[in-house]
Amino acid sequence: MIIAVDGPAASGKGTIARALARHYGLPHLDTGLLYRAVATRVLRDGMDPTREADCVAACDFSDTLLDDPWLRTDEAGQTASIVSAHPLVRSALLRRQRKFAQQPGGAVLDGRDIGTVIAPDADAKLFVKATPAIRARRRHTELAKAGSSVTYDRVLADIRARDERDSSRSTAPLVMAADAAPLDTSTLSIEVAVERAIALVEAQRGK
Numbered sequence: 001m002i003i004a005v006d007g008p009a010a011s012g013k014g015t016i017a018r019a020l021a022r023h024y025g026l027p028h029l030d031t032g033l034l035y036r037a038v039a040t041r042v043l044r045d046g047m048d049p050t051r052e053a054d055c056v057a058a059c060d061f062s063d064t065l066l067d068d069p070w071l072r073t074d075e076a077g078q079t080a081s082i083v084s085a086h087p088l089v090r091s092a093l094l095r096r097q098r099k100f101a102q103q104p105g106g107a108v109l110d111g112r113d114i115g116t117v118i119a120p121d122a123d124a125k126l127f128v129k130a131t132p133a134i135r136a137r138r139r140h141t142e143l144a145k146a147g148s149s150v151t152y153d154r155v156l157a158d159i160r161a162r163d164e165r166d167s168s169r170s171t172a173p174l175v176m177a178a179d180a181a182p183l184d185t186s187t188l189s190i191e192v193a194v195e196r197a198i199a200l201v202e203a204q205r206g207k
Contacts, residue, residue, distance in 0.1 A: 031111035
């Protein structure tokens with residue numbers, strides 16, 4: 001069984017995807033980490049994230065890089081949003097993601113184009129969303145706990161900028177697949193959001 005979980009930054013899609021993977025006993029891939037890995041290589045090697053050729057050159061990274069805690073930083077996320085807009089970068093990482101999705105038994109993948117591009121024939125598709133203000137509050141809390149002094153207003157501005165980049169890019173934009181089930185987590189606790197996600201997956205499997 002393949003489960004596709006899409007949605008914007010800080011919507012809760014990663015938490016929900018991990019919970020679904022545990023519930024169904026499936027491997028999980030946060031595809032955003034792939035783009036964060038590319039972004040990390042670009043920055044560490046002194047390359048330009050706005051230059052497609054530089055970013056493509058950084059796509060050949062070892063899986064061990066995915067365990068680097070720096071990939072979870074806000075800087076890596078912001079740069080990943082720029083890197084992911086390059087069509088050739090998305091093409092370079094496409095096979096890697098599809099191979100993970102198509103492994104025996106299936107998998108859970110979360111990202112921004114799983115249900116539309118990576119696994120359009122997924123058995124279940126969710127589109128997790130929340131208001132920009134709620135997502136910014138969640139991300140600001142995470143960053144503050146990590147010791148960051150970034151302000152809420154800056155985080156909100158970054159969230160909106162990322163939404164615009166992700167939704168307006170010409171290749172694999174952030175859109176809800178026509179057959180995906182929407183899940184708004186704005187007012188939900190993690191426990192309730194996960195319960196609803198499981199129910200939505202079961203409803204799609206039943207079809």
